[in-house]
Amino acid sequence: MFTGSGTLYLILSIAELVIGMLGNAFIGAVNCLEWVKNRKISLADCIITCLAVSRFCYLLVALFDSYIMALFPHSYGLHKLSISVIILWSVTNFVTTWFATSLSVLYFLKIAHFSHPLFLWLKWRMNRVVIGLLVFSLFMLTSDFLLLDSLTGVLLYVYGIDKSNLTLYSDESKIPDVKKLILHGLNYLIPFVLTLASLLLLFLSLVRHTRNLELGSIGSGDASTKAHKKAMKMVLSFLFLFIIHLLFMQVSPWLYLVSQKSKLIIIFFTLALNIFPSVHPFILILGNSKLQQTASRVLWHLKCHLKRCLILMIMRVSNLS
Template sequence: MMGIAIDIVWAATIIVQFIIGNVANGFIALVNIIDWVKRRKISLMDKIITALAISRIDLLWSTFLITLISSLDPDIKMAVKIIRINNNTWIIANHFSIWLATCLSIFYFLKIANFSNYIFLYLRWRFKKVVLVTLLISLIFLLLNILLMNIHIDIWSDASKRNLSFSVRSNNCTQFFRLVLLINTMFTSIPFTLSLLAFLLLIFSLWRHLKTMQCHAKGSKDPSTAAHIKALHMVVAFLLFYTVFFLSLAIQFWTSESQEKSNLFYATIIITFPSVHSCILILRNSKLRRASLLVLWWLLCKSKDVQTLVP
């Protein structure tokens, strides 16, 4: 009974986070697209955030459907076509979700950090190309990830055909899913390292700036300091959820629990990252925050009108 109750709690958590994530990311995409249509132009940051929101909706749906199918019929995982489609769909959605967020961290670093180094000044001057090249290079990692995953699936498929006693609960199948997690963890570590590097360089830039301000006997609350702190808040929030997501991959790789037992927990961690972080993006972005407050005010007015009409 306790196990069933825990599964129900995990499932309810997944559904709530799934709804919140879709609403938050859909709101981000809708606000930026409407603003784009009105002004007929859109900034690079808004482009990244809009693409990030769309990719996260895709990630939420792919994770939710994979978890639902796996929970309803665990043996369906044994079908090679289902495994291939599930993995490729999730890899693509997760790739763009993580790399677009990494590009956002790079964008904050190049726009706000202050270094006199020639290479940094060149990269800042060409920051649009830096973001574009980063995304293009990430496609190489995406292709390698898909290629390695499909090779691994083919090897596993051949082994399962030779072994008639092969099942979802066998050690061979457990090893298969562990290697899948190892491959995903390996490719996830690359954008994680880039985001961490941008975070450390932002801290170093802020430290140098504060030191310069102290030498000139000026106050610490200047526009540059405020911009550094705001950027650090955004990058820290991303790294915090990113770390939990990254560690969940590593923990699930080393855990001895069966795939069925850890399935709901793993799905909860995956869905938390694109759901909660998108809510933080709304709160930290002035345009999105204003739009969300207007929507909340409109909903409150509508609810009051409904209450007055009800006798």
Template sequence: MTEIVSKNASVVPTGKSGFSLLKMIGADRTLTLLLTAAQVLTGVSANGLIVTVNAIGLIKQRKIAALDLLLSCLAISRIFLQLDMVFFLMIIFSGKEFIIPATIVIILFTNELGLWFATWLSVFYCTKIASIPHWLFLWLKMRISRLVPWLIVGSLFHSAITSAIYSQHAWAISKGILFNFLLKNATQINEKETYVMPIFFIASLTLPFLIFLTAVALLIFFLVKHSLRMRMMATGAGSPGQSAHTSAVLSILSFLVLHFSHYMVAICFCTQKYQIGSLSFLLCMLLAVVYPSIHSIILIFVNPKLKQNAKTLLLGLCKGCQ
């Protein structure tokens, strides 16, 4: 790629100078790839397990429950997201800048799609577990299972539209990434793509995040209130019902922490102020792949059916290897 000169004569490093850059950040590059690979391996294994278990159930029963369908779609989107993030890192480190625009669009699509699926999953859990005397909540509680396929299609449609908008500015965004990630004092090429598009990206992620917060807040409120009521009625302090509710609250809080951290990482990447090899960049990359990995593992343990089927599948695989 030829050198691109900005107004202040700042340049984007070409593929020829990529090797000198890699020499300067070789240790950090290795650390980043190792940590990312470990998280991706964990995430792909957990999400692959979810897809496999639900696929086996679909083959046996010739139908799939709304929750299993939503979990499968979430797991598939996360597998593609994590693999594409690793591919994105490999592209940057190898100096093949011409592939970056398409990779960015795919990452934005799978990331937004996964966040929408996680949001609808929180709404599904909230409507199925909580009992709130409001007509809108009761209406949603009765119809959420039938709405799941439409929510999935709507999420795909919304993510496709926003990704199409991103694709119109993908090359300009990728140049901004190269400028800010690879150069210390680089000047932006096009202020419109540099500032307007990240703001649009953050706005598109804010809507599912607010819906997620609402569902989680309602669910935590109900579980805490119900747990206190059970504690007052129970004769013993450690009844199984109280333990189950406490476990559910802790799981939901972990979902909230992971979802919030992933949302903040997306905002940090939109600012494009980090250089490859810096501590901030390493931390953001690690947090970006932690959410789709750890969240999926928690989903397996909090879902009794999925947990049992996953355990049976793993035992069968271990016996087959022996």
């Protein structure tokens, strides 16, 4: 599909996806080792681990997709390959979206402070509410899965494949496929609304809590105040990346349909679409004391190892000279 820009696209895509996979693999490995060591795991750590695993799978599919798009674009003319990539990408993206939504709802119920009876009722049943959301996502995944086969024609049209070689695409089927594409996008409306509402309400609660601490003559250096301000930064970063991901995910198919011959647009939107699953793991690491301390130790050991390797190289060069 790409000519001169193919190499640049592949390099940028591999760098972005591999970095994201390393971050997600680190989160999954740390939490799994902690789980094995203590033989128990909190619901938050369990969701974060599942989110990291699902994102790793998502990025792995995206990496394979980028490789095929850049080097073997006409391979998408194979019906089995195209169907497999579309299903894997859609399912992993849907699963990561719902795990992220459940995590945002869990943080909201766990950290926020409201006196409304409905909020208190939900807070007392926090674990059941989050698990209920995940069970509900399975029914949503079923309806999303049923739309995938009918969307194959539109998604193949996005890649700009020669339609004369495809038996599953026809101009007459373009209109109903676009309608299915709208329904496919609406499946992400519920997790988006839940996440946006949870994060905004959590932000409001944190602002009110900080204001109450300041009015109560507690200095801004109070540990609770610092923790809440740190949580605000985490929430804003998460909200910003999540909105970007959903925006590009909903807008990109329509832009592809309009300008499928513009390779730069496809490059830009493909790279932007993977920012959220690639960057957000590092925000989770910085916001989690356990993950942050483990990451600091790993980086320290790597730094020491690199220094030893550098010293050995210098000694070998000096001996040779």
